[in-house]
Amino acid sequence: MNARHRQERLTRRLSLFLSSIVFLLLLMMLLIGSHETSEIVLRMVVAFLVAIVLYRFLTRKDRRRAALRKQPFPTSWEHVLQREVPFFRTLEESEQNRFREEVQIFLHEKRITGIKTSVDDTVRVLVATSAIIPIFGFPGWEWDQIREVLIYPTTFNEQYEMGSVGNHDVLGMVGRGAMNRMMILSKPELLQGFRLGQDRHNVGIHEFTHLLDKSDGAVDGVPSIGLPPSAVTPWLKLIHQEMENIRTGHSDIDPYGLKNEGEFFAVVSEYFFENPEKMKRKHPELYAMLERVFHQDPQARIKNALVSMVKPNAGRLGRHAPCPCGSGKKYKHCCLVNE
Numbered sequence: 001m002n003a004r005h006r007q008e009r010l011t012r013r014l015s016l017f018l019s020s021i022v023f024l025l026l027l028m029m030l031l032i033g034s035h036e037t038s039e040i041v042l043r044m045v046v047a048f049l050v051a052i053v054l055y056r057f058l059t060r061k062d063r064r065r066a067a068l069r070k071q072p073f074p075t076s077w078e079h080v081l082q083r084e085v086p087f088f089r090t091l092e093e094s095e096q097n098r099f100r101e102e103v104q105i106f107l108h109e110k111r112i113t114g115i116k117t118s119v120d121d122t123v124r125v126l127v128a129t130s131a132i133i134p135i136f137g138f139p140g141w142e143w144d145q146i147r148e149v150l151i152y153p154t155t156f157n158e159q160y161e162m163g164s165v166g167n168h169d170v171l172g173m174v175g176r177g178a179m180n181r182m183m184i185l186s187k188p189e190l191l192q193g194f195r196l197g198q199d200r201h202n203v204g205i206h207e208f209t210h211l212l213d214k215s216d217g218a219v220d221g222v223p224s225i226g227l228p229p230s231a232v233t234p235w236l237k238l239i240h241q242e243m244e245n246i247r248t249g250h251s252d253i254d255p256y257g258l259k260n261e262g263e264f265f266a267v268v269s270e271y272f273f274e275n276p277e278k279m280k281r282k283h284p285e286l287y288a289m290l291e292r293v294f295h296q297d298p299q300a301r302i303k304n305a306l307v308s309m310v311k312p313n314a315g316r317l318g319r320h321a322p323c324p325c326g327s328g329k330k331y332k333h334c335c336l337v338n339e
Contacts, residue, residue, distance in 0.1 A: 174207055
C-alpha cells in the first residue's frame with residue numbers, strides 16, 4: 001500500500017468517525033421530547049440518512065479514485081509512456097504502477113484544453129507526465145494549485161496572446177490573476193521536450209516545477225516542500241554561485257536561469273531530470289541539493305535500469321529498446337557500447 005492509499009484509508013476512517021459523531025449528536029437533538037415509537041424511528045432514520053450523506057460527501061474523491069483504479073490503464077497511454085518518457089522506463093515495476101495510477105488520477109481530475117489546436121492522447125499523457133515527474137518523490141502529492149492546462153499551437157506573449165505581431169517567445173506559463181490555477185503550454189515545445197532526449201529542456205517539467213515552487217505562496221526558487229529551513233541559506237548561496245558561473249561563461253546551464261532565482265530553479269530542474277548523468281558529473285553539488293529537494297536520484301535509476309537490462313531473464317528492456325538514459329538511441333547503440 002503506497003502513501004496515497006494510506007492517506008485515503010485514513011480519510012475514510014476520519015470521515016466515518018465524524019459522520020458517527022454527527023449521527024449521535026443529531027439523534028440526541030431529534031429525540032428530545034419524542035415519545036411515540038413511530039416518531040422515534042422516523043427521527044433515527046433521518047439522523048442516519050444525514051450521516052450517510054455526510055460520509056459520502058467527505059469520501060467522494062476517494063471513492064472516485066478507487067473506481068478509477070479498477071479500470072485498465074489505456075493501451076494508447078502505455079505506448080506514449082514507453083515511447084516518449086525515458087523517466088518512466090527507468091522505474092521499477094512497482095514504481096511504474098504508481099506512475100500509471102498518478103497519470104490516471106491527474107487526467108481524470110484536471111482539464112487539458114486545446115486552444116485552436118487538437119489535444120490527443122500523446123499531449124494529454126505528456127502533460128500528466130510533466131506534472132508527475134517533479135513530485136514523484138512525494139507519494140500522495142495533490143496538485144490543488146491547478147485545475148486546467150491550456151495547450152496553445154504556438155508560443156505566445158506575456159498577455160497569453162498568440163500572433164505574428166510583437167514578441168511571442170513564451171513557451172509556457174503558470175497563470176496569474178484571472179488565469180490563476182491554470183497553466184499554458186506550447187504544444188510543439190511540450191512534444192519536443194520529451195522527444196529530444198538529454199537536451200536539458202522540457203517546458204512541461206519547467207512549468208510544473210514553478211508550480212511546485214509556488215506551493216508555499218511564492219515562486220522564489222526556494223521550494224519549502226523539499227528544503228528544511230536549515231538548508232535554505234546553503235541552497236541560495238549555491239544558486240548565486242552557479243548564476244555567477246553562468247554570467248562569466250563557466251557553466252553549461254541555460255542562461256535563462258539568470259532571470260531570477262525562480263527561473264534558475266526551474267531551469268536546473270529540467271537539467272536534473274533530462275540529463276542527470278551529465279549534471280551529476282559537471283555539477284555534483286547542485287545535483288546533490290536537487291536530489292534532496294525532489295527526494296529523487298534519477299541518475300541512480302538509470303544505472304539500475306541498465307543493470308537490469310543486461311541481467312539474464314530480467315524480463316525488462318532489451319538491446320533494441322530505447323536506452324533509459326533518454327538519448328533517444330537504442331540501448332545497443334548507446335550505453336551498452338560505453339560499458
